Amino acid sequence: GAVVSQHPSWVICKSGTSVKIECRSLDFQATTMFWYRQFPKQSLMLMATSNEGSKATYEQGVEKDKFLINHASLTLSTLTVTSAHPEDSSFYICRPGQAEEGEAFFGQGTRLTVV
Amino acid sequence: DAKTTQPNSMESNEEEPVHLPCNHSTISGTDYIHWYRQLPSQGPEYVIHGLTSNVNNRMASLAIAEDRKSSTLILHRATLRDAAVYYCILRDVDPSGSARQLTFGSGTQLTVLP
Numbered sequence: 330g331a332v333v334s335q336h337p338s339w340v341i342c343k344s345g346t347s348v349k350i351e352c353r354s355l356d357f358q359a360t361t362m363f364w365y366r367q368f369p370k371q372s373l374m375l376m377a378t379s380n381e382g383s384k385a386t387y388e389q390g391v392e393k394d395k396f397l398i399n400h401a402s403l404t405l406s407t408l409t410v411t412s413a414h415p416e417d418s419s420f421y422i423c424r425p426g427q428a429e430e431g432e433a434f435f436g437q438g439t440r441l442t443v444v
Numbered sequence: 445d446a447k448t449t450q451p452n453s454m455e456s457n458e459e460e461p462v463h464l465p466c467n468h469s470t471i472s473g474t475d476y477i478h479w480y481r482q483l484p485s486q487g488p489e490y491v492i493h494g495l496t497s498n499v500n501n502r503m504a505s506l507a508i509a510e511d512r513k514s515s516t517l518i519l520h521r522a523t524l525r526d527a528a529v530y531y532c533i534l535r536d537v538d539p540s541g542s543a544r545q546l547t548f549g550s551g552t553q554l555t556v557l558p
Contacts, residue, residue: 333487335487363545363546365548372531372549372550372551373488373548374548375545375547378545420485422487422488424487424546426544426545431493432490433478433480433490433546434490435488435489436487437486437487438485438486438487440485
């Protein structure tokens with residue numbers, strides 16, 4: 330069964346509105362959550378790293394006020410794209426972090442289209 | 445993170461073996477070699493990983509060069525469902541116990557021909 334549940338799988342929103350993406354770790358407690366973004370025909374790029382109960386760390390070039398991350402529990406992290414613009418249209422993927430070596434589990438991804 | 449180099453694309457015929465190469469000449473002694481694949485419109489999926497010895501699982505085999513500067517992912521009988529982008533990633537384990545991010549390169553787009 331799925332280890333990571335990411336919702337919604339796709340969303341279309343109007344410019345200027347906000348969209349929330351949820352990522353749930355089903356089988357283990359995730360102290361850390363990684364959020365990636367993937368533009369068409371490109372690879373995954375890390376956007377931010379969140380730790381439960383503390384502020385997220387954003388990669389260079391990612392606006393922290395635009396991409397709000399909440400990691401309030403060990404099983405749930407959310408990414409909110411605020412005041413979305415068409416250039417924010419992308420595939421967003423989460424991954425709960427694991428300290429130990431081994432298989433990493435990713436969310437199914439969320440296809441965001443801003444019109 | 446140490447860098448990996450993969451061919452942009454490869455083709456294979458259905459039911460034939462596929463050998464996907466990866467070069468990682470700057471690999472460190474503690475880097476594990478991971479392979480993930482990504483089907484269209486899905487999140488990446490774990491395939492296999494190893495450190496020094498060759499590894500086999502139900503999905504694939506991983507052959508690691510003796511000097512660890514390269515590795516090859518082997519799909520023994522490609523199916524149409526194996527068409528995906530395959531990523532070779534080096535992953536170190538943080539001695540402090542913190543989770544480490546995975547850095548994705550451009551990967552290899554595998555096309556399986558019927």
